[in-house]
Amino acid sequence: MKRAILALLVLGCAAAQAEEEEDWATSKGSAAEAQLHKQLKGAVRTIPGTETKYFIGGWLQLDAIAARKQQDGAEQNTFLVSSTPFGPAPRDYRLSARQSQFNWLSKTPSSIGEISTRLEANLFPIDGSTRITLNQAYLQVGEWLTFGKTYSTFMDDAAIPTTLDYNGPSGVTFVRQALLRGSLPVGERWKIEASAEDSQADFTASAAILDLRTSAKRPDLAARVRYESDRAHFQFSGVSRSLRVATTTPFGPRSKPTIPCGRNNVTAMNIAPSA
Numbered sequence: 001m002k003r004a005i006l007a008l009l010v011l012g013c014a015a016a017q018a019e020e021e022e023d024w025a026t027s028k029g030s031a032a033e034a035q036l037h038k039q040l041k042g043a044v045r046t047i048p049g050t051e052t053k054y055f056i057g058g059w060l061q062l063d064a065i066a067a068r069k070q071q072d073g074a075e076q077n078t079f080l081v082s083s084t085p086f087g088p089a090p091r092d093y094r095l096s097a098r099q100s101q102f103n104w105l106s107k108t109p110s111s112i113g114e115i116s117t118r119l120e121a122n123l124f125p126i127d128g129s130t131r132i133t134l135n136q137a138y139l140q141v142g143e144w145l146t147f148g149k150t151y152s153t154f155m156d157d158a159a160i161p162t163t164l165d166y167n168g169p170s171g172v173t174f175v176r177q178a179l180l181r182g183s184l185p186v187g188e189r190w191k192i193e194a195s196a197e198d199s200q201a202d203f204t205a206s207a208a209i210l211d212l213r214t215s216a217k218r219p220d221l222a223a224r225v226r227y228e229s230d231r232a233h234f235q236f237s238g239v240s241r242s243l244r245v246a247t248t249t250p251f252g253p254r255s256k257p258t259i260p261c262g263r264n265n266v267t268a269m270n271i272a273p274s275a
């Protein structure tokens with residue numbers, strides 16, 4: 001498969017551009033968020049009569065994809081490895097602007113800490129259609145409370161690599177969902193965070209002799225401990241879910257509650273030379 005970026009145009013709707021030229025459109029996770037905060041500092045606007053600073057920006061991106069084998073499934077504008085057919089398949093050529101993105105960021109000083117709002121939207125829903133999709137929409141109070149849709153506490157959004165393909169590398173832990181998260185900085189380099197999150201665990205699958213359904217009994221509970229320095233960071237995170245699994249077979253229906261848990265350990269090092 002070959003992928004070509006025909007055009008990458010970053011449009012800043014603020015009055016000025018940030019001093020450093022960075023490839024914002026290919027950055028993911030906290031790297032993209034850091035660039036957005038730099039844009040806010042470099043192109044500040046203030047809502048009249050308030051102390052609220054804001055930034056509006058984004059980009060238009062046009063992708064061309066040429067594939068020797070057309071992938072299976074509804075999503076055809078990203079390279080999902082599991083959707084690549086092993087047998088004969090026709091070639092596929094696609095042109096899409098679905099990765100184009102809109103961003104909003106605001107900051108307001110207050111007696112309980114700086115209040116930030118964040119909005120991110122593009123045209124890339126996971127069902128393969130082209131429509132406005134809300135990726136992030138949250139409110140943050142200081143460094144201690146986050147409410148809304150953003151990166152899960154279970155994942156490490158600072159470890160997402162820069163990629164041209166929207167789907168990113170195979171196997172990476174990645175989910176954005178509604179959550180309520182509390183954060184507790186410990187010293188200058190440690191942070192402890194815990195959250196209740198939308199489980200997104202409802203699932204239905206049917207076959208000739210089997211019907212399977214799962215449903216969440218409560219929100220997911222996630223927590224992480226993180227250490228960060230200038231040269232490296234590591235994170236230990238875990239998640240607990242409460243599900244009910246129901247099956248129907250020729251032997252009759254069965255239902256069973258279960259509490260699955262997961263763990264995610266990440267270590268990352270910065271090998272780039274210091275400035």
